[in-house]
Amino acid sequence: MTLAIENGSGKATQWQKVMVVAEPTRESAAALHYVLSRVVFDNDILYLLHVENPTFWKTCFKKQSSSTSREGGGCYGGCIGGDVDFLDQMKSACEVVHPRLKVKVSRVETDAKEKAYVIISETKVHGIDLLVVGKRQSLANAILGQSINGTIRETAEYLVENSKCTCVAVQRKGQTGGYLLHTKTHRNFWLLA
Template identity: 75%
Template sequence: MTSSMANGGGKPAQRRKVMVVAEPTRESAAALHYVLSHVIFDNDILYLLHVENPNFWKNKISCFIKQSSTSSSTPDARESIGCNVGGGGGCLGDNVDFLDQMKSACELVHPKLKVKVSKVESEARDKGYVIISQTKVLGIDLLVVGKRQSLSNAILRQRRNGSIRGETAEYLVQHSKCTCVAVQRKGQNGGYLLHTKTHRNFWLLA
């Protein structure tokens, strides 16, 4: 079942187009970690898609990208994708483009991987529809999105930072024409909880 998810619904090994919904959040970082450690191959194409609310970016970006736990990561890659909250390490600031840093981290972990960054603008209520439209335009085989663990926290934090809400991830899982995996990370070394249209609460060790 794990390989079926990673291969976009059981497709034979070939050059695939994988998309990660990219945001400056822990949940988005977890989705990227999952893709880099369990899904992507060097001959694939990885798209980092950010749907920007034009009314949101007037506020300060808060980023909590966790350190990657993949054994294949280099120290430079782990540093690039890492963020220690509460001291002892750096975090993305206002002057750093988190998409550029995500792209650099991907290239450090998989030097031969082709990574493309895409930005589109949309109001928050249309985010799910826009993401699905982009998967169709680009011919995406597998869509991966981070999902918040707490709906109450999602609602509160959505008002502050406009990030992916639990219901948006669920919308993508249910309506995406390609295979969509919603990812929740359980602690630094606790593995991943995966959600697809056909498999709910599938546990995958890190």
């Protein structure tokens, strides 16, 4: 749903709503980099959506507090120590690259099993035109294909297949290698940096 707005000179300016699934991971950072370099323009609206599992974070902090080393021990898979908020860092990066870009941050708590459903419902609530999610290529996905044991699918794959708006799963290929994009109609589309 791209909207046209009269800018006073008789020309209509197009703007869009883009949502990035934000997590403290390399894959999410690659998705945001793709959006900032290839997708959004001034006056667009960018939503950074973080869906967190409160049970995971309680377990994470319990592990961190019981470990003696802040850097070596603790939680794997995305916990960040200290007072640094990765969503604030992502928002600041967006504002540096595109100062006129409207950036909105949203946090939703849910069970890990409901994550994909919550993301899809948030795209409907905000009227999102494009959903972008970082995609992790695991060894299990590479060997077994789209599903593991026929039922479990990666969140990114589920979003690509079931989102009502356009959804792009992004994998970064090296520092200068470009992006590997997955959409409902295009698999393994290579976009050079």
